[in-house]
Amino acid sequence: MLRSALRLHRAIATPLASSFRPAARLHTVPPLPYTVEAGVSPLLSPTALKVIYADHLAGLVDRVNELIAGTQYEDKAFYEVLMDSARSLNELQLFNNASQAWNNDFFLRSLSSTPGKMSDALAKRIADCFGSVEVFRREFTTNALGLFGSGWTWLVEDRDGRLVLLNTYNAGSPHHRRRMQRHDETATNSDLVSQAQNPYSGVSRYSAPAKQMANNSYTPILCISMWEHAYLTDYGVTREGRQKYVETFFKTVDWSVVEGRVFRAGGF
């Protein structure tokens, strides 16, 4: 009994003061290609962008710094922290904060006030996987509007190079198969196959398949934030407001950035 108490004390003991250690470096919020005061027109006004970037994202990064202090995640790059905490079985709080920060940054840096147009190659690639770009827009919109709650709608690429849609709830991330948080417990049907029949759900036939193959994580290409704080300021929470938000998103996406992420297989 005494021995186990001693062992526990040793495990949580802080390093001795005699060993000098230079302070570990902290993470900061990375800069955006546009200023916060300008906002991203037409999608986000300066107030909304301040809410997402200066308040929410900064708070997440601060929390990540707090959580990694003194652990093995110190001094590691942010993406490393994200993937390592995804793989560990315990670090849920750290993963949630890190994933939400990553997703937010990924989302904000895909936007631009002067977005680049979709190139023909990218349009062909999307048309190969969805049928046409219009179908892709419609399905993306349906998926995004069908996400009940807070989450993200992603366009991801799987191991075969196929572009599929993915809804992740809360802080789910497509990087790790166990952390995608895809399951909407408010759905009427529990399996994705019958959800796909229902156009009001967040799942369609262009969504990623329900059965997770081993080692199947996806490569994110594009995402939209369906967290309320993103669209509340400018669009409100009405049904029409959310629709307008997703519509405006398509006008604000910088397709040249998106094209840089899609894998250029032989025929691209």
Next chain:
Amino acid sequence: MTYSPRAILRVSQKQAPHTWMRATQIGLYSTGKGSGAGDDDDDDDDILDAMLAGVEDDFAVAKPSSPVTPKLSELSPSPIKSEASYTSANLDTPASSDAPASSDAPASSNAPVREETDVLEPAFTPKPVDIEKRLKALLPEFMSYGGQLVRKPKSTSKSNPSSHSLTIAELLAAGLHLGHSTCLWNVASMPFIFGIRDGISIINLEHTLTHLRRACNVTKVVARQGGIILFIGTRDGMEYVTIDAAKSCNAYYVSTKWCPGTITNAQQIIGPHTPRQPDARPGDLPKPFRPDLIIVLNPMENMNAIKEATRFNIPTIGITDTNADPRIVSYPIPGNDDSVRGVELVANVLAEAAKEGDALAVEVSKRQSRQMIEERVDRMKAVMSGRQ
């Protein structure tokens, strides 16, 4: 009497009680239309059928052909048009619905109206993606998202001394000359002892400096060849000394207990943590590597590590105090292993030497690639001039 599945079951169970029958044959699970065929319990089934008559109507879901949100009229086609094109597409081009992947190009040229409908199958041929290449291409971008580590300001981090610029005064200041008490001395360390004072042996710092320079040369050469360097420092207050020294030169470290068998029994101890080789065939075990150089900061407490290294002909560098036999390691550095400042100085100097070796290796590889490019250019020029 009809031989229903249930009758067969009763008979077969009497004859061979351990015969497995497919659950669908017995009729335990309904298989859709065929399950109710040929039952002799027709009464029960009639009642069930009556109860379940209108089930499909209750659970009707919205059909995908109707638009989801009427306000998105600019994005989706009008319902009538899509339905008409759906039916017309079905009637006109029955063949193209058979093989969607291959026939999409001719189908789209035949019926341009079809592009508006849901019936158009995406012509996607899955090509396996080279994951390594893909991740390598995307990783810089993905690493920049989320958060960025603040850069270390160069001025505040003290630069490590190199062995060429070290003076004996610095070694003295770090306390490397203080050996153990005279009653604990090891006879084999006599060549390195300067004398005795206050009951402890004083180590000759000239020998310390000489041996430290030799050890730095060894480290530099090993790093230049791309060898694996391992720092072992297991004392309580010296974890960060080991960790920082190792991390600064991309080396490995052991800062807590050295697990006996890490080298001799590598498959069991490191094997579970080792990834398999990229060209491994199924059934191949992962191959753990052995270090090419081991730097031990407290050899008296890590005799297991030193013995394992000796067994596998791995050169070792160690800070040997006056109570240690300097012959146990390949390149002893006579010095005080108790003082944290002293050990930190030695570890940093060795790490600096390893960094120099890395820089040399980079230079050499740059020179080699430049040579290769020049050779290729010369060859191309020769070909061009030959053609002319």
